[in-house]
Amino acid sequence: MMNYPSNTTVSPLVQLTDCVKVYRTGQVHLKALKGVDLTVHRGEMTAIMGPSGSGKSTLMHIVGLLDEMDEGQYILNGREVQSLTDNEQAQARNAEIGFVFQSFNLLQSANLRDNVALPLIYAGVPVAERRKRAEAMLERVGLLPWAEHRPGEISGGQKQRVAIARAMINRPSLLLADEPTGNLDSKSGREIMELFVELNKMGTTVILITHDQEIATYTRRILMIVDGLVVSDSDGVNANVGTDLSAEGTF
Amino acid sequence: MFREFLLMARGALRANKMRSFLTMLGIIVGVSAVVTILSVGQGARNLIMEQFDTVGTASSMIFSRTNIFNSSDAFTEEDLKMLRSRVPNLIRVAPMASDTAQMRTTRGEHTVFLFGIDENYDRITMSETVSGRLFTPRDFDSSMARIVLSADSAARIFNSYNVDGEVVTLIHGGRYLNATVVGVSRSGFQKTMTQAMPEEMLQQAAAIVYIPLNSMRQLLGSEPIIISLALLAEDVSDIDSVNRRSLELLHERHKNADREPYRAMSLTDVMEQANTIINIVTIFIVAVAAISLLVGGIGVMNIMLVSVVERTREIGLRKALGATRRDILNQFIIESVILTTLGGLIGAIVGVVIANVIMYLTGLKPVFTPGSFLLAVGFSVSVGLFFGIRPAMTAASLNPIDALRNE
Numbered sequence: 313m314m315n316y317p318s319n320t321t322v323s324p325l326v327q328l329t330d331c332v333k334v335y336r337t338g339q340v341h342l343k344a345l346k347g348v349d350l351t352v353h354r355g356e357m358t359a360i361m362g363p364s365g366s367g368k369s370t371l372m373h374i375v376g377l378l379d380e381m382d383e384g385q386y387i388l389n390g391r392e393v394q395s396l397t398d399n400e401q402a403q404a405r406n407a408e409i410g411f412v413f414q415s416f417n418l419l420q421s422a423n424l425r426d427n428v429a430l431p432l433i434y435a436g437v438p439v440a441e442r443r444k445r446a447e448a449m450l451e452r453v454g455l456l457p458w459a460e461h462r463p464g465e466i467s468g469g470q471k472q473r474v475a476i477a478r479a480m481i482n483r484p485s486l487l488l489a490d491e492p493t494g495n496l497d498s499k500s501g502r503e504i505m506e507l508f509v510e511l512n513k514m515g516t517t518v519i520l521i522t523h524d525q526e527i528a529t530y531t532r533r534i535l536m537i538v539d540g541l542v543v544s545d546s547d548g549v550n551a552n553v554g555t556d557l558s559a560e561g562t563f
Numbered sequence: 564m565f566r567e568f569l570l571m572a573r574g575a576l577r578a579n580k581m582r583s584f585l586t587m588l589g590i591i592v593g594v595s596a597v598v599t600i601l602s603v604g605q606g607a608r609n610l611i612m613e614q615f616d617t618v619g620t621a622s623s624m625i626f627s628r629t630n631i632f633n634s635s636d637a638f639t640e641e642d643l644k645m646l647r648s649r650v651p652n653l654i655r656v657a658p659m660a661s662d663t664a665q666m667r668t669t670r671g672e673h674t675v676f677l678f679g680i681d682e683n684y685d686r687i688t689m690s691e692t693v694s695g696r697l698f699t700p701r702d703f704d705s706s707m708a709r710i711v712l713s714a715d716s717a718a719r720i721f722n723s724y725n726v727d728g729e730v731v732t733l734i735h736g737g738r739y740l741n742a743t744v745v746g747v748s749r750s751g752f753q754k755t756m757t758q759a760m761p762e763e764m765l766q767q768a769a770a771i772v773y774i775p776l777n778s779m780r781q782l783l784g785s786e787p788i789i790i791s792l793a794l795l796a797e798d799v800s801d802i803d804s805v806n807r808r809s810l811e812l813l814h815e816r817h818k819n820a821d822r823e824p825y826r827a828m829s830l831t832d833v834m835e836q837a838n839t840i841i842n843i844v845t846i847f848i849v850a851v852a853a854i855s856l857l858v859g860g861i862g863v864m865n866i867m868l869v870s871v872v873e874r875t876r877e878i879g880l881r882k883a884l885g886a887t888r889r890d891i892l893n894q895f896i897i898e899s900v901i902l903t904t905l906g907g908l909i910g911a912i913v914g915v916v917i918a919n920v921i922m923y924l925t926g927l928k929p930v931f932t933p934g935s936f937l938l939a940v941g942f943s944v945s946v947g948l949f950f951g952i953r954p955a956m957t958a959a960s961l962n963p964i965d966a967l968r969n970e
């Protein structure tokens with residue numbers, strides 16, 4: 313059972329136009345995004361690459377409704393995001409978006425099952441079903457035997473799999489990952505990437521940020537951001553400045 | 564959803580057991596103080612009520628504010644006759660004469676307070692027999708002196724209540740009178756009314772000795788001085804009019820209306836006075852406890868604010884996963900309400916225990932007042948709500964990504 317609305321086939325899942333984000337800290341105004349366009353269709357798997365500080369995370373936060381932009385328009389799943397109330401945005405984060413962080417962000421005081429089930433609390437799912445679904449997700453990522461353990465007792469790769477299980481538990485249409493392999497060794501990183509590919513094959517739209525050229529090969533589409541602008545898009549349609557790949561040399 | 568918040572709060576409070584306990588301490592102290600004082604106060608009130616019950620509510624006493632010895636203000640047999648015949652709704656009047664004397668016993672010699680009474684006295688004051696017997700009508704006419712000791716006096720002098728049969732010698736102004744103790748009595752009336760007795764007399768006396776007026780006359784070799792009158796009205800509602808009329812007539816007869824030396828005191832007055840004192844003490848302590856609760860509440864707010872800062876990342880994560888402002892608000896308010904409610908419950912239990920210990924030590928009967936229990940717990944719930952809102956709002960208004968970024 314997927315949460316897709318009826319117009320799935322027509323409109324893109326993510327349609328961000330002319331996105332500007334300015335960070336204001338005291339006197340300093342830092343323009344992190346300088347007019348980014350991004351269109352992602354259902355079922356796509358996209359890698360966002362670019363040097364450190366180029367605005368990748370900022371873009372991801374805006375796409376994931378974790379932060380607000382200063383200018384531009386964002387249509388998520390056919391709905392204009394700026395017109396959503398606080399509660400509707402929270403609901404969209406809960407039902408439509410799964411977020412995976414570089415630093416896992418698991419609750420240390422809760423066991424793995426409760427960590428995975430966390431989004432279901434805010435979806436109003438009864439406790440018995442939460443348990444059942446969390447265990448099913450843990451089984452899919454191969455961690456069911458660890459359900460009662462705390463995050464402190466497992467490895468980084470395992471933590472990230474728990475985080476992915478948590479991101480997927482409410483069956484989001486969009487899975488976002490900000491350098492999900494950044495804290496992992498290359499073997500665990502590969503396993504995590506294979507998990508993303510598998511989830512994508514099953515229909516989830518995936519956008520992930522990575523530094524790693526090798527990781528990016530898992531995706532069909534690569535978007536390059538430099539200094540707050542999209543400089544290249546292997547899809548060809550989204551680039552602000554043609555296909556200038558000069559920035560590639562930096563990593 | 565509420566269940567989830569309860570579980571979250573439990574987890575958070577358990578994660579920091581010592582801190583949670585210290586935070587609750589202010590509430591525990593405040594609530595236990597309130598519960599203690601309210602139930603001890605109620606116990607004290609009940610004690611007064613009990614005395615009141617044993618005495619009968621319709622009695623009162625008339626006494627003089629002036630030094631009645633060697634004064635024309637002293638009461639006389641004629642006063643008694645006049646009151647009996649002229650005060651409506653007055654059922655009984657008893658003279659109470661008094662003087663001090665020396666009492667020689669097997670246990671030594673003591674200064675005692677003689678309380679000369681007639682056959683009406685026990686009927687008005689409903690004295691209770693502790694051992695032996697009270698006076699019978701024959702004792703009042705007998706040439707053999709018989710006395711009754713107050714329970715306190717018997718205990719003080721003989722270390723026992725079982726003193727009937729003891730023969731003592733009363734000495735006054737060089738005159739001697741042998742008397743037999745026939746019993747020991749306790750009287751709520753006497754206990755309450757001694758408050759209205761001439762202070763200096765009571766101070767010297769080690770004991771209170773009840774003696775028939777006749778025998779007292781024999782000992783003194785003169786007419787005993789009646790220092791007060793005990794009155795019994797038909798009904799409680801008649802006390803005021805009986806007292807007023809009696810005072811009028813007495814002032815008239817003694818031609819001292821200009822000085823108004825006489826005062827009437829009914830048990831209801833005594834009770835009201837005592838109640839007033841208890842209430843003032845109660846209000847004072849409850850006020851102190853309320854301040855302690857307030858301080859406790861500020862402590863809770865402080866800790867909750869710290870907790871919000873410490874758990875910023877958790878809040879950011881919860882928001883990223885779909886928690887609304889209200890979810891976060893509820894989570895933190897429930898946490899602080901649980902903190903104070905738990906403190907309130909512990910405080911209430913501690914209060915009940917302390918109250919029982921105090922009552923055990925003072926001999927008051929323990930009273931459990933569910934009202935004060937509910938009040939205290941209800942109050943601590945409100946404290947949690949009131950002081951929890953501010954930190955919870957801080958938490959709820961955090962921007963998810965700012966919160967997540969927080970290290």
Ligand SMILES: Nc1ncnc2c1ncn2[C@@H]1O[C@H](COP(=O)(O)OP(=O)(O)O)[C@@H](O)[C@H]1O
Pocket residue numbers: 335336337342344362363364365366367368369370371
């Ligand atoms: N909260 C913030 N406040 C101020 N500046 C920020 C903040 N977050 C990011 N920046 C700045 O915005 C720019 C883009 O940052 P970010 O999106 O994190 O880059 P990336 O993820 O590509 O490394 C950087 O210059 C960074 O220093």
Ligand SMILES: [Mg+2]
Pocket residue numbers: 368369370490
């Ligand atoms: Mg980044």
